[in-house]
Amino acid sequence: MKLTHEASGTFAIAPTPFFDDGRIDFDSIDRLTDFYAEVGCDGVTVLGILGEAPKMEAQESLDVATRFIKRAKNKQVIVGVSAPGFAAMRTLARASMDAGAAAVMIAPTPNLRTDDQITTYFRQATEAIGEDIPWVLQDYPLTLTVVMTPAVIRKIVMDSKSCVMLKHEDWPGLEKISTLRGFQKDGSLRPMSILTGNGGTFLDFEMERGADGAMTGYAFPDMLVDVVNLSKAGKRDEAHDLFDAHLPLIRYEQQPGVGLAVRKHVLHKRGKIASSAQRKPGSAMSATAKAEVDYLLSRVARTDKRAKLA
Numbered sequence: 684m685k686l687t688h689e690a691s692g693t694f695a696i697a698p699t700p701f702f703d704d705g706r707i708d709f710d711s712i713d714r715l716t717d718f719y720a721e722v723g724c725d726g727v728t729v730l731g732i733l734g735e736a737p738k739m740e741a742q743e744s745l746d747v748a749t750r751f752i753k754r755a756k757n758k759q760v761i762v763g764v765s766a767p768g769f770a771a772m773r774t775l776a777r778a779s780m781d782a783g784a785a786a787v788m789i790a791p792t793p794n795l796r797t798d799d800q801i802t803t804y805f806r807q808a809t810e811a812i813g814e815d816i817p818w819v820l821q822d823y824p825l826t827l828t829v830v831m832t833p834a835v836i837r838k839i840v841m842d843s844k845s846c847v848m849l850k851h852e853d854w855p856g857l858e859k860i861s862t863l864r865g866f867q868k869d870g871s872l873r874p875m876s877i878l879t880g881n882g883g884t885f886l887d888f889e890m891e892r893g894a895d896g897a898m899t900g901y902a903f904p905d906m907l908v909d910v911v912n913l914s915k916a917g918k919r920d921e922a923h924d925l926f927d928a929h930l931p932l933i934r935y936e937q938q939p940g941v942g943l944a945v946r947k948h949v950l951h952k953r954g955k956i957a958s959s960a961q962r963k964p965g966s967a968m969s970a971t972a973k974a975e976v977d978y979l980l981s982r983v984a985r986t987d988k989r990a991k992l993a
Contacts, residue, residue: 684759686786686817688847690876692725693908694761696900698947699734699747700956705963707743709750711956716754718955722905723912725896726759727751728788728819732826733900733943736763738962744775749782759785761819767792769811776812787812788850790821791829798835802842809843817845823852823880833862837872850898852880857892864893882937883907887926890914901933902949905989928986932979944968945976952980952992 697719700711719727729751730736730744739747748762762779764787766772776787789808795801805820812818820839824830831839831853840846853859860879866872878898879889883906886897890911897907906929913922936945944966947959959968968976983990 684757684785686759686761686819686847686876688874688876690726690759690848690878691895693723693896693904693911694726694728694759694878694898695719695724695904695907696728696731696733696880696898697751698900698943698950698956699730699736699739699962701735701958701960701962703958703960705960707739707747708957711958712747712750713754715950715955716751716758718953719904720755720758723908724758724904726761726785727755728761728763728898730763731788731821731900732763732790732823733946734763735943735962735965736765738964741771741775745778745782748775748779748784752779752783761786761788763788763790763821764812765790765792765821769808772808773811773813776816776818780816786817786819786847788819788821790823790827791831793828795829798832798838801829801831801835802838805839805846806842809845814843814845817847818843819848819850820846821850821852823850825852825854825881833859833866836863837866840872840875846875848876848878850880851877851889851894854881854884856881857885857888860889860892860894882933882942883910883926883929884933884937886910887914887923890922891919900946901929901936902946902953903929903932903987903989906987925987928983929990932976932983932990935976935979941966941968941972945972948973948976949980949992 700708951959
């Protein structure tokens with residue numbers, strides 16, 4: 684089930700569950716994967732920025748990816764393979780695809796600055812992993828510091844037939860989505876899937892601008908599924924009402940440095956992972972922060988009962 688440009692819906696960005704001592708919690712991987720399937724996610728993306736991939740050894744990364752893939756069964760799994768060098772990228776990409784992954788995701792290295800550097804990097808990355816592997820282009824300038832204009836994205840996609848999806852995480856980025864869809868209408872860009880990230884912060888309007896769905900790690904993927912489906916069904920007010928109820932918690936999750944701690948804390952409260960621990964180095968939530976999240980959850984629960992957690 685290789686990924687194609689027709690992919691749509693909600694792909695959950697999965698955190699990597701760890702025990703308090705830093706060991707990988709494979710049972711929680713199973714529980715988390717089952718949860719994503721139960722709430723209607725179309726796929727799962729692992730070893731992304733949220734997945735703490737840089738903190739793992741090469742074999743650990745493959746073990747985590749393989750466990751998600753085997754548990755996901757008929758759900759598509761995208762594996763993040765970004766690495767400083769192409770050798771490591773190729774090894775994980777080929778091994779993940781052999782294990783049954785649907786595609787891999789590649790982010791630019793932070794040292795890229797000019798348009799030529801960016802397009803050359805992705806052309807070489809495609810050559811390194813092999814043109815038979817479908818891949819997702821991650822555009823996340825807020826964290827990666829690499830700015831890709833719509834024209835640069837168009838060139839990358841047109842240069843690489845195996846690039847089938849854009850993970851759109853620019854901010855502000857609504858006009859970028861409109862521009863890319865405009866390129867497709869005028870025939871200068873071939874069809875491609877666009878899924879959006881940034882914790883879902885702008886998902887309501889991103890869907891209206893032409894996004895095909897969401898790919899992010901918000902601790903309520905079931906809400907993301909509902910907003911995507913409501914938007915596709917043309918139920919605009921219902922989509923915005925549900926999204927608006929969650930927006931304060933989405934905003935709180937998006938704080939730099941503490942966002943992963945918040946997400947793991949909520950997923951732990953939801954019973955999907957055994958511990959909210961991150962592998963060191965990692966951030967931790969204070970008692971005050973936990974109380975603030977509990978307060979936000981109580982407010983969300985006024986509209987969405989799924990947020991009513993013990």
